[in-house]
Amino acid sequence: MLNSSFVPVYLSNEDFLANGAAPAAERAEYVRMWAEFTKLNKGTGNVRVYILAPDGTAFDTLGIGSALMTERLAPFLASCASRLRVQPGDAVVPPKPQPAAPAHGPDSLALHLVARGFRKGSWREFPAENWIVLSRDEQLGWLPPAAARAGFTWTLDPRLSRKILTYFYPQTEDPDSTDRNQFLEQSLQLRALSPAMARIDGQLLMKRSFYPGRADLTLIRARLIGFVRIDPRRRTIADLQLVTHQAFFGEEEFGVAAARHGSGRE
Amino acid sequence: MKKCSWIAWLGLVAVPASAADAGVPNPKPVSDAKLVEFVERQAVAWLPASHEKRIDEIGWAPSLVAAKELARRSQRPVFVFTHDGRVSTGRC
Numbered sequence: 001m002l003n004s005s006f007v008p009v010y011l012s013n014e015d016f017l018a019n020g021a022a023p024a025a026e027r028a029e030y031v032r033m034w035a036e037f038t039k040l041n042k043g044t045g046n047v048r049v050y051i052l053a054p055d056g057t058a059f060d061t062l063g064i065g066s067a068l069m070t071e072r073l074a075p076f077l078a079s080c081a082s083r084l085r086v087q088p089g090d091a092v093v094p095p096k097p098q099p100a101a102p103a104h105g106p107d108s109l110a111l112h113l114v115a116r117g118f119r120k121g122s123w124r125e126f127p128a129e130n131w132i133v134l135s136r137d138e139q140l141g142w143l144p145p146a147a148a149r150a151g152f153t154w155t156l157d158p159r160l161s162r163k164i165l166t167y168f169y170p171q172t173e174d175p176d177s178t179d180r181n182q183f184l185e186q187s188l189q190l191r192a193l194s195p196a197m198a199r200i201d202g203q204l205l206m207k208r209s210f211y212p213g214r215a216d217l218t219l220i221r222a223r224l225i226g227f228v229r230i231d232p233r234r235r236t237i238a239d240l241q242l243v244t245h246q247a248f249f250g251e252e253e254f255g256v257a258a259a260r261h262g263s264g265r266e
Numbered sequence: 267m268k269k270c271s272w273i274a275w276l277g278l279v280a281v282p283a284s285a286a287d288a289g290v291p292n293p294k295p296v297s298d299a300k301l302v303e304f305v306e307r308q309a310v311a312w313l314p315a316s317h318e319k320r321i322d323e324i325g326w327a328p329s330l331v332a333a334k335e336l337a338r339r340s341q342r343p344v345f346v347f348t349h350d351g352r353v354s355t356g357r358c
Contacts, residue, residue, distance in 0.1 A: 002324050006345040009326060009333035013350050029330045033346065045348075052344035056334045059343060067347075077345070084343050091325035092340045098321050098354040114312050126318035128356035174357040175350035184288075199301055203290050221290045226305050243308040246291035257309035 001074065003091035005081040006051075013046050014176045037061055049073075051080045059084070099129060101261045107136040109237050113258040117170030117249060130167045132258065138163070139237045142228055144192050146235070156188040164242065165204050169220055170254035173211045182207040182217065188224065188242075200226035200242055208249075222247035222256075239263050321354065 002008045015022040016030050036058035037044050049062040060080055066072040081088075101110050111134065116127035134142075141160045144152050165186050166179055188202035202224035207217040226242030241259040248254070296304045327333035330346065337344045351358030 002345055005342060007327055007333045007337045007340065007342050008324050008345040008347070009328075009330055010347040010349060010353055011330060012352055013348060014352075025331050026329050029334060033330070047349050048347075050346040050348065052334065052337065052346060054337045054341045054343055056337065056344070080343060086342060089340075092336050092342060093325035093327050095323050095325045097319070098326065099352070114309075114314065116312055126356055127312065127314050129314070130355060130357070171356055174352070177352070177357075193298055193301075199298060205288050205290060219288065221288055223291045223293055225296060225301070227301055241305045241309050243305050243312075245296070246293040248291065255308070255312050257312045259309045 001077050001081070001088075003095070004088040005086045006077070007092050017176075033058065049076075053084060099131065102131050102133060104133045107236070109134040109139055109240065110261040111164065111240060111258045112261045113164070113167050113256065115167065115170055115254065115256040117252050117254040119252050123171040123173070128171045131261075132164055132167065134163075134237070134240075136236070140235065142190070142198075142237055142240065143230055143235060144190070144198065146232075148192050148195075150192050150194055152192040154190050156190060158186060161186055161188040161202070164258055165202075165206070165224075167258075168204055168222055168224075168244065168247070168256045169206070169208050170249050170252065170256075172208065175212060178212065180208060180212060190228065193227075195232045196230050196238075198228045198230065200224065200228065202226075202242075204247075218250040220247070220249050226258075 011030065014020055016027060022030065033050065033052065034044065037050060040058045040061070042061050043063060044061070045063060047064045049064070049067045050058070051060045053059040060076075062073065062076050066076070101112070104110050111132040113130040113132060114127050117124050138160055141157050144154055162183065166181050169181070183206050185203065185205035188200055190198045190200055192198050204220065204222040204224060206220040208220060209215070209217050223245040224242060225245040226240070228237055229239035231238045237260070239260045241257070241263065243257040244255050246253070247256065327336055333344045333346070336342070347353070349358060
């Protein structure tokens, strides 16, 4: 019904904070929408469904508690569509994967990361995903010296490993993108297997609160394994894959995998 | 003992001195010969399943401004979902 009768859009409140990413025109519409729904007096809230009529005016709204229940959301949407005399049809916007890979230059490398806790229940209905883009210079930091032979070992610059490992935690409550990890120990050791391949072994010891702003930090313990395929001629990374070999968030086991976008696993 | 010394001491006992002290797992080693197969298998196994990506089945407008313009042209209402964090990545 969302595709056939509505124009769906999701908005992260974080983008509309003072330092948020929303452009001025988007902010103006967001403020106007809030003002109209406040005046409509059917309820407002940060996490909520709002329906705008085709002319853009505030029409109806549904609290998140009800919106999470199909038996309440479906009749609400049907009622809105009926009252607005919507003629159902094809989706106005073609569906596409969310989140899409971020735009990045031809010399950059985009890694797609998937993290999932292995217990059941809230926050475990679907995995978390992140995109990490490595610049040309950052990729060079992953490579051995050009003359390195098989068996050569090196440790990755902690700034580079942190850029990836900071996402090595399962789903937690993340109302914004603030990095609240406390790194205790992190290391990624590489060993050249050939001029075009290196093995990665590593470990991570990090603390993170499940909820933001809380003092009860959970210990993250992880052993990591992966590989880098190197293009020796261009001195770039042809593929990079890094996964948890075994990892725990407190007592809960979790898994994280980061791999080059387009490495064939999608 | 000064109060700050107590805090430092507490910090030392609360934070494991090393990964080994903290009980970082020590799983069965993977040989070089099996490395790629092991890592790729794991990376694929943890990808979101189709039932975990129902959000991809919805044609989302890229912004509120765009949604309102598309609504005006198509005479459809706009479904706006406001949320904290990033619902598209599951970090929310």
